[in-house]
Amino acid sequence: xxxxxxxxxxxxxxxxxxxxxxxxxxxxxxxxxxxxxxxxxxxxxxxxxxxxxxxxxxxxxxxxxxxxxxxxxxxxxxxxxxxxxxxxxxxxxxxxxxxxxxxxxxxxxxxxxxxxxxxxxxxxxxxxxxxxxxxxxxxxxxxxxxxxxxxxxxxxxxxxxxxxxxxxxxxxxxxxxxxxxxxxxxxxxxxxxxxxxxxxxxxxxxxxxxxxxxxxxxxxxxxxxxxxxxxxxxxxxxxxxxxxxxxxxxxxxxxxxxxxxxxxxxxxxxxxxxxxxxxxxxxxxxxxxxxxxxxxxxxxxxxxxxxxxxxxxxxxxxxxxxxxxxxxxxxxxxxxxxxxxxxxxxxxxxxxxxxxxxxxxxxxxxxxxxxxxxxxxxxxxxxxxxxxxxxxxxxxxxxxxxxxxxxxxxxxxxxxxxxxxxxxxxx
Amino acid sequence: xxxxxxxxxxxxxxxxxxxxxxxxxxxxxxxxxxxxxxxxxxxxxxxxxxxxxxxxxxxxxxxxxxxxxxxxxxxxxxxxxxxxxxxxxxxxxxxxxxxxxxxxxxxxxxxxxxxxxxxxxxxxxxxxxxxxxxxxxxxxxxxxxxxxxxxxxxxxxxxxxxxxxxxxxxxxxxxxxxxxxxxxxxxxxxxxxxxxxxxxxxxxxxxxxxxxxxxxxxxxxxxxxxxxxxxxxxxxxxxxxxxxxxxxxxxxxxxxxxxxxxxxxxxxxxxxxxxxxxxxxxxxxxxxxxxxxxxxxxxxxxxxxxxxxxxxx
Numbered sequence: 001x002x003x004x005x006x007x008x009x010x011x012x013x014x015x016x017x018x019x020x021x022x023x024x025x026x027x028x029x030x031x032x033x034x035x036x037x038x039x040x041x042x043x044x045x046x047x048x049x050x051x052x053x054x055x056x057x058x059x060x061x062x063x064x065x066x067x068x069x070x071x072x073x074x075x076x077x078x079x080x081x082x083x084x085x086x087x088x089x090x091x092x093x094x095x096x097x098x099x100x101x102x103x104x105x106x107x108x109x110x111x112x113x114x115x116x117x118x119x120x121x122x123x124x125x126x127x128x129x130x131x132x133x134x135x136x137x138x139x140x141x142x143x144x145x146x147x148x149x150x151x152x153x154x155x156x157x158x159x160x161x162x163x164x165x166x167x168x169x170x171x172x173x174x175x176x177x178x179x180x181x182x183x184x185x186x187x188x189x190x191x192x193x194x195x196x197x198x199x200x201x202x203x204x205x206x207x208x209x210x211x212x213x214x215x216x217x218x219x220x221x222x223x224x225x226x227x228x229x230x231x232x233x234x235x236x237x238x239x240x241x242x243x244x245x246x247x248x249x250x251x252x253x254x255x256x257x258x259x260x261x262x263x264x265x266x267x268x269x270x271x272x273x274x275x276x277x278x279x280x281x282x283x284x285x286x287x288x289x290x291x292x293x294x295x296x297x298x299x300x301x302x303x304x305x306x307x308x309x310x311x312x313x314x315x316x317x318x319x320x321x322x323x324x325x326x327x328x329x330x331x332x333x334x335x336x337x338x339x340x341x342x343x344x345x346x347x348x349x350x351x352x353x354x355x356x357x358x359x360x361x362x363x364x365x366x367x368x369x370x371x372x373x374x375x376x377x378x379x380x381x382x383x384x385x386x387x388x389x390x391x392x393x394x395x396x397x398x399x400x401x402x403x404x405x406x407x408x409x410x411x412x413x414x415x416x417x418x419x420x421x422x423x424x425x426x427x
Numbered sequence: 428x429x430x431x432x433x434x435x436x437x438x439x440x441x442x443x444x445x446x447x448x449x450x451x452x453x454x455x456x457x458x459x460x461x462x463x464x465x466x467x468x469x470x471x472x473x474x475x476x477x478x479x480x481x482x483x484x485x486x487x488x489x490x491x492x493x494x495x496x497x498x499x500x501x502x503x504x505x506x507x508x509x510x511x512x513x514x515x516x517x518x519x520x521x522x523x524x525x526x527x528x529x530x531x532x533x534x535x536x537x538x539x540x541x542x543x544x545x546x547x548x549x550x551x552x553x554x555x556x557x558x559x560x561x562x563x564x565x566x567x568x569x570x571x572x573x574x575x576x577x578x579x580x581x582x583x584x585x586x587x588x589x590x591x592x593x594x595x596x597x598x599x600x601x602x603x604x605x606x607x608x609x610x611x612x613x614x615x616x617x618x619x620x621x622x623x624x625x626x627x628x629x630x631x632x633x634x635x636x637x638x639x640x641x642x643x644x645x646x647x648x649x650x651x652x653x654x655x656x657x658x659x660x661x662x663x664x665x666x667x668x669x670x671x672x673x674x675x676x677x678x679x680x681x682x683x684x685x686x687x688x689x690x691x692x693x694x695x696x697x698x699x700x701x702x703x704x705x706x707x708x709x710x711x712x713x714x715x716x717x718x719x720x721x722x723x724x725x726x727x728x729x730x731x732x733x734x735x736x737x738x739x740x
Contacts, residue, residue, distance in 0.1 A: 200621035201438070203559030203598060205540040208622070272537030283529030317517055321558070 001028040002420065004043035008054040010035075010379070012370045023054060025376040029382040032372055040333040042386035049380055052413060055091025055352045056368045058333065059359040061150075061179075061257060062233060064326070065307040066397070067110065069098030074310035074397045075306075079330065080118025084423035087379035087412040088306075090121040090367060092359070095132070095294075096154040102138045103129035104146040111147055119422040120415075121377070123148040123363070128167050128178060137167045140176050149363045150228035150231070152179035154337045155280050157215060158183050161222065168228035177363065181234040182215030183207075183281060190322050193282045193401040198267050204320060209237040211285060212302035216240045220247045223254060231362060232258040234307060236281045245300055255362050257294050257303035261327055264336045265289070265402060275316045275323035279307070279413035293345050296354055302362065304354040306333040310398030326397045332403050338383050338410035350381070376419035383410045429728040433545045433552040434441070436561035437602040447605060448664070449580075452717065452724035456571070459495070459720055468727040469498035470712060472529040476502045478555070479535040479688060484556050484690055485564075487654050488534045492722035499528065517547055523550040529733055530726055533557070538595075551729040553722075559595050568721040570607070572714050573644055576685050581608045582628050585596035586615040586638055586680070589648035589670060589697050592621050592659075596689045597648060601627055614638035615670060618659045625648055635670055641680040647672050647688045663696055674701040685710045 001300075006022040010033070024032040024041050032041055066073035083091050093114065101110055108126050114122035126148040130136045140151060150229070151171060157180070158164040171178050181340035190205050193199045195206035216232055220243060221232045232244065235256050247254045261279055266286045270277045277283060295301040307328025316323050329336075337355060342344045360368030367377045391404040414424030431439070458464060459608050474493040478486050479626050486502065495502040506520060516535065523531070524547070531552045533541050538558030546554040558561040574580040586602055591597045591613050611629040615619065625631050632638030639645060650666065660666045672686065686702060686709045694700035704708050 050716050194620035196627040198625045200624055201598065203557075203561070203595060206622060253691070314515070316513075317543075319516065319535065319540040319543055319558075321537050321539075 001045070002031070002043045003042055003045045003047060005047050005054060005380075007048055007051055008049040009051060009372055011055040011348045011359040012055055013032050013056065014371065015370050016349045016353070017354050018348055021275065025416070026202065027253065028376055028420070030370065030374050030376050031370055031371060040317070052380050053348070054380050054381050055348070055418065056356040056370055056374070057379050058087050058355045058413065058416065059090040059092065059363070059365065060088045060090045060308065060330065060333065060357050061303055061363075061367055062094050063091045063098060063306065063330065064094045064310065065099065065114070066310060067113065068106070072397070073312050076114040076117035078126065078395060078397040079308070080122070082328070082330040083118065083120045084415045085395050085412060087334050087381060088330055089118060089377035089379065089415060089417050090123060090365070091118065091392065092363065093122055093124045094154055095125050095127040095152065095379060095408055096143045100126075100127045102130050102137060104142040105147055106145045107143055108375070120417050123147070123149045125179065128153045129163065132156045132282070134163055135399065137163070137170060140174055141172055144174060144176060150177045150179045152233070155181050156190050157183055157185045160216065162192045164223050165226060166225040168222055168230070168371065170241055172226055172228040175229065177229045177231060179231045179233050180219055181314060182212060182219050182232055182240070184211040184214040187211035187214070190213050190260070191282065193270065194267050194277065194284050195284060198270070200356065202270070202273070207282070209239045209288065212281065213243060214236045217243050220252065220254065223252050223278040224250070227253070229253045231255045231257060233305070234259050234281065236284050236288065236292065236384045238288045239382040241291060241295055241300060245264055248300070252332040255302040256300070258296065258301050259305055259307040260304055260329055260333050261307070261335045261402060262289065262338050263293055263296065269402065270320075273320040275318065275325060276400050276404065277319055278320060278323055278325050279309070279327050280325040293340055294414070297346050298351060302358040304337060304351075305359070306330055309398045310396055312398055316400055326400070328398055328401050330396065332401055332408070334381060334412060335408040335410040336403065339408070341383065346394060376416055378413055378416040379409060379422070380414040381412045385409065385411045428734065431729070432732060433595055434729060434737070435480055435541050435545055435552065435554045436600045437563050437566050437606070438561065440606070441517055442606055443604060445567070445570065448567055448721065448728060449574060451727065452567070452571050452720040454719040456717060458531045459716070462493050462569070463606045464496060464710040467497045469493060469496035469530075469730055472498045472730055473527065473735070474500045474530040474532065474726070475521065475523055475528040476500065476532045476555075477511065477520070477534075478503065479505045479533070479540070480556070482534055484718070485534065488715070488718040489555060492719050492726060496723055496727060497718070498726070513528060515561040516544070520544050520548055524550065530729065538641065545592055553725065553729070554661055556595055559593055561636060562595040563599050564666045564718070564722050564725060566603040567725065568700050568714055568717040569687060569689070570603055570645065571717045572687070572710050573718075575615050575713070578659055583609045583644055584612065584642040585609050585646060586614055586633065586642045587613045587646045587648065588638070588672065590619045590646070591615050591624065592619045592652045594648050599689050600646065601629060611636050611661050612642065616660055616666075619694070635676050636679045639676060642680045644686055645672065645677065645680055645684055645686050647686065647698050649689065649691065650693055667696055670696070671699065671703060673698055674702055677702065684708070687711065690715070
C-alpha cells in the first residue's frame, strides 16, 4: 500500500532547504519525493497536510527510561507514547538505569521489551564500564552484536585516565562510538548550580564552567591518543567550545551534542529554588546559552537532544541541593527547539539537521533524511500554533518539566514510524 | 503597612519595610528593659520553632520574643527526631501545618528550604537561617544595633570580615545594608569569598588593614569550621594572624568604630577575647538584646497581616 502526503512544506536537513511538495510512502519507506504540485503520483491513499511542515522524525540521543529499576518514573510504554507525541521516531536509550545496562543479556532483554511496548523505535546504548563504576570495560564486542549503538557512562565521568584510554583504544578497534558527558569530577563534586552572582546570592554550592572545559580537554587528548570515535554530549558552556573546534579542525573523529534545556533556559530560570530547573550539568549563564545556540548554527555542535530524565514528585520536592537532577523532554523537545526558530537564531533545516539528520548519521542509521529509500520515519507539525504547557497533560509518567505553564509555539500533528502513523488523527 | 506574608529573606524587602520593623523593634527594645515586658500582640496565636540545625541563641531569642507577646510557643528540635527516621522536610512541615500554627520559625541546613516550605504551608514562615542563603532577623538586629550606636543607618562604611562564602549572615547583611545605602566592604581570604561577589555592589579586600581603613562598623563572622569541606585556609593560627580582629588591626578603623559579631564567637580564631569584651568598642551583647526586640517586631507585623486575612482584628 502506498500513502501520498500532499500539500506539505518539506524540511530537508540534508539539502539544507525547505520547499512545498508531496511525499509518497511505500512499504515503510519513502519511495518518492516531489517538489511542487504539478505531476500527481498514483497512490492508494492521499493525506492532505494542509501546508504544514513535514520533516524527518527526531532521533533523540540520550533518553533515560526508568526500566529496569525505576518503572514508577517511566516505562517503555509511557516513554514511547511521549516520544510519538513529541515527533521523536527513534529513542536512543541511556544505560544509566538500576542496574546499569552493561552486559549483552540485559541489553537484549531491555531492547526487546522496549520495542514491544513502545510505538517508536528504541535503540539501546550500553555502559562503557561495568556498573558505570569506571573500573572495568564492558563486553564491547558482544554488546555491539546485541545492538548497542553507543557506549556511555552518562553523567559519571571515568576518572581513571588509564581505564578510559584503554576503553577508547578497545572501542576503536571495533569502531564503537564512545559518548561522554565531560566534566571535571573534582570541581563538580557537590555542586548544584553554576558559580556566579546568582549562585552567590542564593547560597548554593556552585561549579565553575571551567570544569567542563577541563573534562573535555582531557577526553580530547585521549581521543587524539587513541583515535577513537567520540561524541561529547551534554555540552553546556562557551568555555568548552574552543577545545571542541580545535579537535574538529585537527581531524579527530569527534562530534558534540547539547541538551535542549541549555539551549533555551539559563541559570536565572531557577529563580526561587525551583527544582524542576535543576539539571546536570546545571543551567548556565545567558552568554553560555547564546554561544551554544551559535555553535549549533555553525555546526560545531552537531546534535540537539532532550536528555529526557524522568524524576518523580518526591525526588523533586526537596530543598534545591538535595533534589534530584534532570527534566523530562521528549514531548517538549520540538516546541522548545522551535523557540530558536521563532527567535530567528536557527532556520528549520538547521534545527532538523541537529535533531534528526546528524544523530542518524553519527549512529550509522538510515533515518533522518527526506529522500527516496530512507525509512518513512516522519513528523508533521505546525510551527506556529501557540499553547500553554500543562505538565499533567504530558504522556510521560513523570511530569518534571521546566516548561510547565510556559507559553510555547509549535505542535506535532502526526508522527509516522516506518510509514505507520503512531500519533495524530485517525485516517 | 508591611506587605509580606512571610519573612524569608532581606531580598524582596524595601526600605520602608525594613524601617517599619526597626521602628517597632525600637519600642520593644525600650520596653524589654522595664519590668512590664508582656504584650498581647500574638495572643491566641501558635508559634512553632522548627530547628533542623542546632541553635541556642536564635531559638531562645525567638522563643522569648513569642512568649513576651503572648503566643503559645512550641520548640521542635527536628535535628534529633523524625528526620532521622527518614521523614522529609515537607512531610514534617505538613504534619505541623495540620496542627494550625500561625507562625512557623524555621532553621534548616539547605539554602532555599524556607522558600520551599512557604509554598506548602498556610501559616507565616520566618526564616531563622537556611543554609548559606539568608538569616534575615540577624541582619535586622544588626541594623538596629548599628542604628542605635551610630544614630543612623545610611552612608556608613561597614566592613564584613571572615568566612563570607559560607555565611548566610553576610548575605542578608549585604542586602540590607545595600538597600539602606551604605558602603560595604568584604574582607577575607579569597577561598572564603563567593564567586562574583563584587557584582553585589560591594568592595572586596584581601587585606584586613586596608579593608578596615576608616570604617564605622566592623562586623566579624564566625569561621564556620563545621561547614567546611576542609582546605579553605592553611591553619587557624595563620587565619588569626591575617584576619583575626585585635586592637592593632582595629586601630585602622575610625576611632569610634563599633565591633559586632553574630555569635557564637571563636575567641582567638576570628576575634581577640579581650576586644570582644571591651564595652567601649564591642556591641556584641547589645546585638543579642536587639535580637529579641527585632523578632518581636517581625512576628507582630506578620501576625497583623494574618489577622487581617482571617478577618479577626
